[in-house]
Amino acid sequence: MLPSSDLSAVVSRLRSAGCVFAEDEAALLVSTARTPAELAAMVERRVDGHPLEHVLGWAEFCGLRIAVDPGVFVPRRRTEFLVRQAVAARPGAGVVVDLCCGSGAVGAALAASLPGVELYAADIEPAAVRCARRNVPEGGQVHEGDLFAALPDVLRGRVDILAANVPYVPTEEVGLLPAEARVHEPIVALDGGADGLDVLRRVTGEAGKWLAPGGILLFETSERQAAVAVEAVARSGLTPRVAASDELYATVVIGSKLPS
Known part of the structure; x- marks a missing residue:
């Protein structure tokens, strides 16, 4: 001491x-x-100017201490709202995927709330994959690759909860972010393209193939982007709805696949 x-x-x-x-x-x-x-x-x-979580080497998320290495996206407290929405919607989930997982915080939190689930996480950033492997519980798998291409093919049609923490900052606004984010976090975890929704559209376009009947896709967006995001979910054949938390300044779009 x-x-x-x-x-x-x-x-x-x-x-x-x-x-x-x-x-x-x-x-x-x-x-x-x-x-x-x-x-x-x-x-x-x-x-x-380094993020506090990078300096400490960890972040608190959903009551867990999540290891966060330098150069890895720092889990935001507002994302705890997404985790709560997922657990409330699918309390009996058997298969969970944490896409664009970063440190693996969302997957780790879902596994802690849903004991016994099969957990898979994926990210395109090698540093994030290494970090996530420290955070996911024993038995969970972390894969490196671009979105669904990183996942084992046997998961098609089996995923109950697909949490996709996609980047959604428009390219021209990345430079307006605090230095902690734009300097010390990977740009691929922040830049969502011209309107911020490029990666989101890629995810919604394929999500239905991976979800089990009754499965759900969840992702964060800004309040002003929510309407366009809902349209993308609807075009993919999923049933969209929006959940928001004023307390955490969080907006989550949820797409549900109809039960068979």
Whole structure:
């Protein structure tokens, strides 16, 4: 345990660097660092603009501690709403896929809430795949590749929950993101194309082939993009609906495949 005097010094350093939640961040850094030298290095990285989760090496998500390596997309707290929607809609799910998985946080959280599920995760980023393999529970599989091409073919028609954390920031708006995201997270996890929905359309176009009867596709989008996203889901043959959380500033589009 490091001296409590370190806490006030770290708070001052973070506050002077513009960290809005300096007290909370300082407490996490002080409790995580094993030595004064490690603490100093962590504080400098945070002051230089690295995401807090990259500095700590983990993020809290749905009550779990998720390992987050440098260069890997940081799971957002608002995405917990997507997890809750999935569990509420398919509490008896047997097969879960976490597509565009990043750290694997969504898949890990779904597996924790739905004991006994078959869990598969996939991402195109090698760093994300390595990180996700540390987070998914024993028995879960993590595959590297581009969307559905990464998944085992035997999953076609068997997926009960398909959670796709697709990028949805329009290309011209990526430069407006906070430096923590646009500098330290992979662009492929942020840039969704001209209107932000390019990857989403690719997912909705194929999702029906992979979902089991009664299975659901879930993805996040912005409130202003929701109407277009709903149209994409409907064109794919799935039945769309929108769920929103004012508390978490989250908008989730859900596409359901009709039971056979």
